[in-house]
Amino acid sequence: MKKSASGSLLAVGMLVTGLSPIAAHANSGVTLYGVVSTAVRYTSNLDGRHNDQAALVSGGLAGSHWGLRGSEDLGGGNKAIFKLESGFGPDDGRIAYNGLFAREGWVGLSGDWGNLTFGRQYNALNNVGWAFNPLAQGLGNYWSDPLYIGGDIFFQDYRVSNSVVYQHTLGPVTVQLDYGLGEQPGNASRGTTLGGGVKYQQGALALGVAYDQRQSADGANTLRNYSVGGSYAFGKATTYLGHMGQRESASDARFGMSFVGLGYQLTPALHLSGAYYRYQQSGDVTTKSQVVPIALGSGSADSVALVADYALSRRTSLYLEADVVYARDGAVGRETEYWAGTPVLDDDSTTRVGVMLGMRHQF
Numbered sequence: 001m002k003k004s005a006s007g008s009l010l011a012v013g014m015l016v017t018g019l020s021p022i023a024a025h026a027n028s029g030v031t032l033y034g035v036v037s038t039a040v041r042y043t044s045n046l047d048g049r050h051n052d053q054a055a056l057v058s059g060g061l062a063g064s065h066w067g068l069r070g071s072e073d074l075g076g077g078n079k080a081i082f083k084l085e086s087g088f089g090p091d092d093g094r095i096a097y098n099g100l101f102a103r104e105g106w107v108g109l110s111g112d113w114g115n116l117t118f119g120r121q122y123n124a125l126n127n128v129g130w131a132f133n134p135l136a137q138g139l140g141n142y143w144s145d146p147l148y149i150g151g152d153i154f155f156q157d158y159r160v161s162n163s164v165v166y167q168h169t170l171g172p173v174t175v176q177l178d179y180g181l182g183e184q185p186g187n188a189s190r191g192t193t194l195g196g197g198v199k200y201q202q203g204a205l206a207l208g209v210a211y212d213q214r215q216s217a218d219g220a221n222t223l224r225n226y227s228v229g230g231s232y233a234f235g236k237a238t239t240y241l242g243h244m245g246q247r248e249s250a251s252d253a254r255f256g257m258s259f260v261g262l263g264y265q266l267t268p269a270l271h272l273s274g275a276y277y278r279y280q281q282s283g284d285v286t287t288k289s290q291v292v293p294i295a296l297g298s299g300s301a302d303s304v305a306l307v308a309d310y311a312l313s314r315r316t317s318l319y320l321e322a323d324v325v326y327a328r329d330g331a332v333g334r335e336t337e338y339w340a341g342t343p344v345l346d347d348d349s350t351t352r353v354g355v356m357l358g359m360r361h362q363f
Contacts, residue, residue, distance in 0.1 A: 034066030038090045039358025047340030048332060048350040058089035060358035061142045061319045065103055078111040114168030121165050124176040124197030125225055126158035128210035132229030134240040134261020134275035135307050144323055144354050146277040146303040150255055151288050151338040154225060154244040157214055160193045172202040190219040204233040221250035236265040252283035269311045277303040285330055287343050294343060299330030321356040
């Protein structure tokens with residue numbers, strides 16, 4: 001295991017430093033990039049039993065990662081393109097997602113006709129849905145994001161392995177279609193992922209809709225997710241509005257999240273944002289990670305989050321975040337299981353409050 005990891009890192013090091021023949025090719029266009037973000041976070045009532053937590057959390061206001069991307073001109077307006085992206089925890093130095101390039105790893109072709117790529121990559125639900133998260137600011141998910149209420153279900157498995165993705169932008173419209181092969185012997189449909197999305201961006205207005213479905217490896221259940229959203233910029237402010245939903249085919253379990261938010265560039269260095277989120281679950285809802293699923297039933301939750309992001313430079317920022325989540329009925333079990341590992345089943349409501357101070361550097 002150690003030998004394999006060392007060999008992988010050595011190969012990456014050679015690529016970055018230009019010792020690899022591929023990297024040394026004048027037309028390879030390889031770029032090294034990344035984000036390092038971490039924060040000190042205090043959370044009250046993390047487990048629904050009034051136990052608080054102080055922690056140095058990985059990611060903070062953006063998932064820490066590094067990567068390599070590049071292209072080669074093939075002539076006729078076509079290019080070969082690739083991307084390798086690795087997540088890690090700056091708090092403990094560990095590789096995230098159980099793989100060196102588990103965030104993204106794909107290769108493909110690009111031209112006036114669009115992009116066609118193959119590998120592990122983001123589905124349309126992620127690329128369209130995250131664009132309208134009021135607190136993301138284009139950096140993606142972060143620790144304690146209110147979109148995780150209910151156990152990170154709306155964007156769960158948004159990185160699709162063994163996938164084929166087609167993207168094309170024509171004027172203000174961008175379209176993405178994606179398909180993940182299930183690779184189950186004797187059955188072409190089991191374990192597959194299928195999705196697509198459309199985003200419209202014209203001046204101050206942006207609109208988007210996306211859909212994704214994932215069938216279990218045994219074919220017994222299919223998760224269907226959708227997201228719709230929009231944003232409008234005026235002056236120094238941007239407003240956001242969106243809704244996400246999920247339904248399980250094997251039961252009548254249904255989940256929904258609606259949100260509204262505002263971002264404001266108070267000064268050239270200081271950006272403020274805030275949002276309200278409303279979560280609901282109904283039907284045959286159970287726990288997610290228990291060996292024997294426990295019935296939870298219907299429930300709801302409300303969350304408010306605020307973020308102040310101060311740019312020390314073009315690449316380095318400090319941020320302060322605060323959030324509160326109030327869960328009721330069956331949502332209590334979902335919340336406490338996700339954050340503490342054990343669902344609380346004997347309380348009909350719980351409140352969790354968090355404050356986070358961190359730093360983010362991009363390169």
